[in-house]
Amino acid sequence: MDAAGNYEDVLYDVQDRIATITLNRPERMNSFSGPLLQEWEHAIRRSAEDDGVRVVIVTGAGRAFCAGADLRASGDEDRVLMADRNAGERRNSLRHSVHRVPQALQYLDKPYIAAVNGAAVGAGMDMASMADIRIASDGARFGMSYVNVGLVPGDGGAWLLPRLVGTQRALDLIWSGELFDAAAALEMGYLLKVVPHDDLMAETRAYAQRLAEGPPVAVQLAKRLVYRGMAQPFTEGLEAAQAAMTIVQSTEDSREGPRAFREKRAPQFEGR
Secondary structure, rough: OOOOOOOOOEEEEEEEEEEEEEOOOHHHHOOOOOOHHHHHHHHHHHHHOOOOOOEEEEEEOOOOOOOOOOOOOOHOOOOOOOOOOHHHHHHOOOOOOOOOHHHHHHHOOOOOEEOOOOOOEEHHHHHHOOOOOOEOOOOOEEEEEHHHHOOOOOOHHHHHHHHHHOOHHHHHHHHOOOOEHHHHHHHHHOOEEEEEEEEEHHHHHHHHHHHOOOOOOHHHHHHHHHHOOOOOHHHHHHHHHHHHHHHHHHOOOHHHHHHHHHOOOOOOOOOO
């Protein structure tokens, strides 16, 4: 960001209660730079804190979603691999660079949708895997390409991918490092849907708009229940559901929904 707080490597736009974060280094296939990671993190936190935002979309400019680490970077530009540094200097290299994005996402209760417009490889695929929903262009390509350069998944991929496609499939993708297309990603359950490339943003925004028109308190608490439930015994999940239900039942939205149903009209959820 510049001194005035304006983004340089990310575009940020809010319309109709939907924030769109666009990675904007098309000449480098949106590979990571220090400023891009800093701005991406900032945009996520900004979205989380803005009551006028109900859904967040992330996509890429140009022909790629995100190519992960910039393998051409070196010296002071290389904030991720730090190939010319010793182990002591590298010990926090990921925590202070690429991990800033998943750390920020831990506090985003709002739906987070990846509109995968092109290549999502290496840590770029990990970044797509962090989304709640993935909608892809029919021209998108994916790959856990770390092994091709002698590395392991460094941005949460080894944790995320088995939860999305199962352990066996995840290991095959990580060990092979092979690229695969959107049709294969859809078949294995990695994507929600695949759409024609030229329709990607319109389709993604239409999906996001349906969520944005829903009751935001219920939508956000449901997201918490799902993710926290993955690490809880069932009985704790039931207790968490009771607590969440107590909150939503106290909202005006919980009364607006049944009232709109009785009056045969679309509900107007205000998030209170």
